[in-house]
Amino acid sequence: MHLSRRDVLAGGAALVAMTAAGGVRAQDYPSRPIELVVPWGPGGGADQLARKIAQLGEPEIGKPMPVVNIPGGTGATGMAKLLANPADGQTAAIYIADSHALLAGKNPRWTMDDIAPVAVLIQAPSFIFVAQDSRFKTWDDFAKEAKEKAGALKVATLGFGSVDDFTLSFLGSKGVKVNQVPFSKPSERYVSILGGHADALYEQAGDVGSFLNGKQMRPLLVFGAKRFEAFPDTPCSKEVGFDIALPQFRSLVVRGGTPPENIKKLSDALAKVAASDGYKAFLKEQFADANSFIDQSGAGAFVAKQLEDMKSAIKQAS
Numbered sequence: 001m002h003l004s005r006r007d008v009l010a011g012g013a014a015l016v017a018m019t020a021a022g023g024v025r026a027q028d029y030p031s032r033p034i035e036l037v038v039p040w041g042p043g044g045g046a047d048q049l050a051r052k053i054a055q056l057g058e059p060e061i062g063k064p065m066p067v068v069n070i071p072g073g074t075g076a077t078g079m080a081k082l083l084a085n086p087a088d089g090q091t092a093a094i095y096i097a098d099s100h101a102l103l104a105g106k107n108p109r110w111t112m113d114d115i116a117p118v119a120v121l122i123q124a125p126s127f128i129f130v131a132q133d134s135r136f137k138t139w140d141d142f143a144k145e146a147k148e149k150a151g152a153l154k155v156a157t158l159g160f161g162s163v164d165d166f167t168l169s170f171l172g173s174k175g176v177k178v179n180q181v182p183f184s185k186p187s188e189r190y191v192s193i194l195g196g197h198a199d200a201l202y203e204q205a206g207d208v209g210s211f212l213n214g215k216q217m218r219p220l221l222v223f224g225a226k227r228f229e230a231f232p233d234t235p236c237s238k239e240v241g242f243d244i245a246l247p248q249f250r251s252l253v254v255r256g257g258t259p260p261e262n263i264k265k266l267s268d269a270l271a272k273v274a275a276s277d278g279y280k281a282f283l284k285e286q287f288a289d290a291n292s293f294i295d296q297s298g299a300g301a302f303v304a305k306q307l308e309d310m311k312s313a314i315k316q317a318s
Contacts, residue, residue, distance in 0.1 A: 029088075029089060029090075029259075029261075029262045029265055029266075030061060030062070030063045030089065030090060030266075031090070032063065032090060033063050033064040033065065033066055034061065034063055034064075034065045034089070034090055034091070034092055034266075035065075035066055035068055035085075035090065035091045035092070036050050036053070036054055036065045036066065036067050036068065036092055036093070036094070037068050037070055037078050037079075037081050037082050037091065037092070037093040037094070038050045038067055038068065038069045038070070038078065038093070038094050039070055039071065039072075039075035039076070039077060039078020039079055039081075039093060039094070039095075039099060040069065040071050040075065040078070040094075040096075040186065041069055041071040041184070041185050041186060041187075042069050043186050043187050044186030044207060045096075045122075045186070045204060045206060045207040045248075045250065045286070046094045046096050046250060047067070047069060047094075047186075048206075048207075048286075049094055049121060049122060049250050050067045050094050051067055052278075052279065052282050053065065053121070053252070053270070053273060054066070054067055055278075056273045056276055056278050056279055057269060057270065057273050060269040060270075060272045060273055061266070061269045068081075071184065071185075072184075074098055074099060074101075074102055074158065074159050074160075074161055074162055075095075075096070075098060075099030075102070076099070076102060076109050078093060078099075079093060079095075079099060079109070079110060079115075080109065081093075082115075082253070082254075082255060083110060083114055083115075083255055085255060086255070087254070087255040087256065087257035087258045087259075088258060088259070088262065089254045089258045089259070089262035089263065089266055091254070091255070092118065092252050092253065092254050092266070093252070093253055093254075094250060094251075094252060095115065095117070095250070095251045095252065095253040095303075096248065096249065096250045096251070097163045097246065097247070097248045097249050097250075097306060098158050098159075098162040098163050098164070098248075100249075100303065100306060100307060100310070101161060101162050101163050101165075101166060101310055102161055103307055103310075104166070104307060104310040104311045104314055105161050112303070112304060112307070113256050114255070114256045115253045115254070115255065115256050116253060116254050116255065116256050116257070116258050116263055116300070117251055117252075117253050117296065117299035117300045117302075117303050118251070118252045118253060118254055118263055118266050118267050118270065118296055118299065119251060119252050119266075119267050119270045119271070119274075119293065119294060119295055119296060119299050120249055120250075120251045120292065120293065120294035120298075120299050120302050120303070121250050121251055121252060121270070121274070121292060121293060122206075122248070122249060122250040122283065122286060122288045122289075122292050123247055123248075123249050123288060123289045123292040124204045124205065124206060124247060124248050124249075124286060124287060124288040124289060124292075125204070125205075125222050125223055125224045125228055125245070125247050125248070126163070126164075126167065126202060126203065126204055126222075126223045126246070126247065126248055127202070127203060127204065127205055127219045127220075127221060127222050127223070127228075127234075128142070128155070128200050128201070128202060128219065128220045128221040129193065129200065129201045129202075129203060129208060129217045129218065129219050129220065130142070130193060130199070130200050130201070130217065130218060130220055131193045131194055131216065131217060132215055132216050132217060132218055134193070134199070134200075134218075136199070136200075136220060138220065139220040139221045139234075139235055139240060140240075142199075142200065142220055142221075143176050143240070146171075146175075146176045146177060146178050147175050147176060147177070150177040151177050151178065151179045152179070153178045153179065153199045153200065154178065154179045154180075154181045154197075154198040154199050154200075155168060155178045155179070155180055155181065155198060155199065155200045155201065155202055156181050156182075156183055156189050156192040156193060156197070156198035156200070156201045156202065156203075157180050157181065157182055157183070157189070157202050158182065158183070158184075158189065158202075159182040159183075159184060160180070160182060163246045163248065163310070164180070164202040165180060166246060166310055166313045166314055166317065167202065167223060167244060167246055167313070168180055168202065169314075169317040170242070170244050170313050170316055170317040171242060171244075172317070173316065173317045173318070174241070174242060178199075178200075181197070181198050186207065189201065189203070190203070190207065190208050190211065193217065194211075194216060194217075200220070201217070204248045204286075204287070205219070205228075205230065205231075205286075205287035206285065206286030206287045206288055207286075209285060209286070209287065219231050219234045220234065221234065221235060221236070221237060221240070222234050222235075222236050222237070223236070223237045223242075223244060223245050223246065223247075224236050224237060224238065224245040224247070225238045225243075225245060226238075227239075228287070230287055244313055244316075246306075246309060246310060246313060249302070249303075249306060251299060251303065252266075252270065254266070263296050264296055266296075267295045267296035267299075268295075270293075270295075271293065271295050274292075274293035
């Protein structure tokens with residue numbers, strides 16, 4: 001069969017187009033540093049995770065993972081950055097429960113089809129914390145005043161439309177009504193109860209570990225079906241009559257449509273990171289489940305189930 005010069009050029013152009021559409025394939029992936037987007041400000045739990053993954057992941061992945069903080073919109077601004085990049089796995093984002101919660105609201109800016117979960121990296125329960133010297137000695141003390149003085153107590157949260165918001169709205173529907181005070185900057189949120197700007201804080205223990213270890217904060221309630229091992233005297237939400245548990249999870253995602261072989265290659269590298277002593281120590285510091293890690297084969301189903309639970313909590317609260 002005779003091929004003209006025009007045929008050869010046309011075939012070459014088609015090949016280039018196919019390569020561009022498919023992105024960098026596994027044999028060449030990653031072809032350059034993987035940009036790691038954190039849709040939150042420096043110092044928070046998502047940022048801490050990103051920097052630990054970047055530190056431990058470079059030897060396994062073979063390329064640096066520079067961290068870029070892009071806060072705003074309960075994670076929406078950073079996610080927009082991810083989705084504006086090619087679907088090749090060269091840009092990834094720390095994706096947490098609070099960003100995921102936006103999909104349970106009205107007019108979400110992305111869908112489950114727009115992202116591809118690479119791995120779940122942290123699973124940890126949420127708590128209600130107060131300052132060490134708070135007048136509230138127990139959860140019952142706090143709940144009683146919240147019922148008697150509806151909306152008078154201030155609880156520091158990440159923001160409206162977050163897991164914090166869903167959980168506190170659920171409590172409100174059961175009579176424990178508080179005034180939610182959003183703080184977009186993690187550092188400001190953490191210290192709000194120390195400076196008297198809020199009566200309580202909705203947060204994960206790992207994010208405020210230094211304050212807990214320094215005896216500046218203490219937990220009143222852990223959300224879940226059982227007490228948390230590190231705080232055996234703190235009641236869980238189920239035992240005090242609130243059957244709600246929207247655990248915080250932190251995962252790594254890439255843009256939907258990324259070649260599956262690239263996702264698997266990145267997930268396999270993260271599995272080695274998760275098995276390392278350094279990462280196990282990090283999970284302990286974060287008061288997280290030692291078995292937090294879920295690879296790409298199960299991460300998608302896990303994230304989808306979390307969205308179902310969030311929608312259920314909203315329905316119950318309304």
